Amino acid sequence: MAQLSVEDLVVTYGSVTAVKDVSFVVEDGEFVSLLGPSGCGKTTTLRCIAGLEASSGGTIRIDGEIVAADGRDVPPEKRDINMVFQSYAVWPHMTVYENVAYGLKTRHEPAAVIEAKVSEALRTVGLTGYSDRYGTELSGGQQQRVALARAIVTSPRLLLFDEPLSNLDAGLRDRMRFELVELQRRLGKTSLYVTHDQSEAMLMSDRIILMKDGKMVQSGTPRDLYDRPASRFAAEFIGNANILEGTVAGTAGGKHALVTLTDGVTIEGRFSWPAQSTVFGLVLVCIRAESIILVTSGSKAVNCFEAHVKSVNFLGAVVNCLLQIGGVALRADLPARNPPHVGQTIMVRIDPEAVTLISEH
């Protein structure tokens, strides 16, 4: 177990820069996710930390020891870390036992120790009794468990995960998320997890690092990213948000401000970052679909609006409605019990705390 620190990491391929000045620290025992759309450089960053990819600049330290600096690298086999791959990478010519024992045999550990550690690892991932099967005889979920057992059995200083659940089907993926998180908490391994699935990152991580175009966009706890997106990208990538443009019309005390949207609708909101609360002029207004609440008509509280229901789509737990408030169109998730009808005029309220103002200038 150890701390991972990445400092000013740069990766270039010819004239293309895949990763630009990425810096972060993963504390001992922490579970951090690199989240972003495909091509954002998250996997490249992970592979640099693993030593599978050469860095062009910057420093990577594991447990204080430099493993990559100024384009020089410690090869992956000497880093004492391990990784779970997207494709599982379970060796098809070896049994489950041989797969898991591989790293221990490489370290020339005594046979009895190997035996004990492998069965312990297989028990941990719930594959006791599968030792003699071959990789190709297992389901995707079982192969993923083999890969996991193989990664933890060597007691690595750092565990890396490269979108390990993206090849599993939806139901299994949900189950594996909880299992993985539970396992990580139990083992207390410093972990770095790459994913493009925001709900996966939200559910599993202590902290999320959001990336775009090779750069870090925002970093914080899942709650932070959800409540206080720092940019349009962050607001759109995490959660289901309506992003509107508006102009700051005045302050409403503290971090709160009044914003005029197009067509004169005025709404009270809150700046995510106190430093921005002095901003005037154009801002982005982020309203999450689930923070629009149905209230009784005639309500006069702050941020209550009359809304015209344009469409209603049943999603199970909620109905996703397209609402028209003045000239503004909003998507709202309302309770599926007693849903509004198309054409109906309803009264909705949006808590000012849930109206995030983002200044991108």
Add this chain to the structure above:
Amino acid sequence: MTISATIPVTDNVPVGLVRRKRQRLALPVIVGLILAVLVLLPIVLMFLGAVRTGTFVDPRAHFSLRSVIAVYATMPYLKTLIVTIGASLAVSFLACFVGIALAWLISRTDIPAKAWMENAVIAPLYLSPFVGALAWLILGSPNAGLINVLAREVFGVTGYAINVMTATGVILVMALYNIPYAYMTVSAALKGMDPSMEEASYLNGAGVFSTALKVTLPVVRPSIISAFFFVFVLTCGTFSIPAALGGTQAMPFLAIDIYRATATYPVDYARAAAIGTLLFWISLIGVAFYRFASQVATRFVTVTARGFRTRFLKLRGWRIPAIGFILAYVTLAIILPYFALFYVAFTRFTSSNILTASYTLDNFRSVIASVAVRQSIGNTLLVGVISPTFCVLLGIVLAYSIRRLRIRGAGILDYIAMFPIAVPGIVFGTGIFWTYLMTPVYGTVWILVIAFVATYIPYAYRMIDTSIIQIDRSLEEASALCGASHFRTASQITFRLIRPSVLSAWILVFIFSIREISAAIILASPSNKVLSVMSWDYLEFGNVQNAAIIGILQTVILMAGILVSRFLLRVKLSQSG
């Protein structure tokens, strides 16, 4: 918000940091030199030999364009050239026609026992075309041919019913043994084709035949063209079949002219080299077309192999004719020829009537007892084991260096390794002859090993290379992350994963080496005769019976190799098989 924590940077770089992508020169130079000597030198020296009046060590020999002018610009050779090209085109056309039909029947219709049918169609590939030609000589020579004898005795035909010792006969027999190549190429394309293309055609109202003609064939057309030129190049350099079916009397062929120039009086090595260069150019042009077509073919195949079950066309009333068609092919290519070989091998010469022939093992025993035959069995096994071994080892070194070590000049190495595809065996034989004439290996089995490794390195290299490409990199990366060194990763993961392909490549080159005749016959000497050369010698002296017995021996060795690999080592011999 702060996303980076500052950590003091130490200036001294710790031990263990290695600069990456350090290019080493030793490996590409060594591998390149081996390849160049093996593959390029013989061709270069053949071109030099073509403009000499004698061998390189002959003090009186000087440079002269005599042979080149004779071969490139005078009459008998020009005629042979045209006949060679014309016959090869005819063979390619016939082989592709039948190959397409077989491929379509097996991959698109509900013909029963598909796996068996396919194996039966591919089977002639594993047999020696020379032995096949020999068998057809026994079956269809105008006077003593078994079919003609039978026709006279049973049906009272006067003269002969068929005659394979004609240009038509040679072309038909060559086509017969090239059909599997056309079949395999076209069948792979048909299997890789997205079935929804044809389904869309059916839904748009097109019937079976208009779908086949307007959708299926155009989509696989590049594969058909590449199959056509593949067969063309193979046929141009063929020595075995035209030679066995009567040599120049039936049809002049460039490969036979090369052989005659080295084997009959007056021996003229320069002329052999000059004809070799001519054949080389034809092959090169054919290969250029082939490569172009293959590239188009890979662009055309929009494989979305999502495991859809192809809807098979119901043959209904056409079922019996379709099965009959495939059985007829198998009968003509395998059953009838081997029946003829066994008949001749195990009957007494004195028996006059096919129906009342008496069978004996005496002929077989006397051939087996011959010292020369025993020696040639030994030679065949030796060459058959050593050549594929060297071929596969070189293929592994090449493919691993190019794909995994990413050595410099990888593109050039790849090109040189694939170059022998363009060189017919008999041309290589001529080049090897000029290269090693005055070295100790000349006249030993080792010169055959050199010739076979050079000729077959493209097949071994490509098979191994393809399997290395197909290994998911993360399988090797996972090994490195488990702490394994480069060497351990290579030996425990990479080589273990390509082992099935290495075995397949070994068996393929084994088959090629056992049945090879054209290079072997150019390089033959009394001490290095292999079975195919032995069989040819018997045939030249008119001893068809002994030639047939040797042919059977050769087949037994081939079958043993294939059966061992298939059932003991579980080797897949073709993608489709």
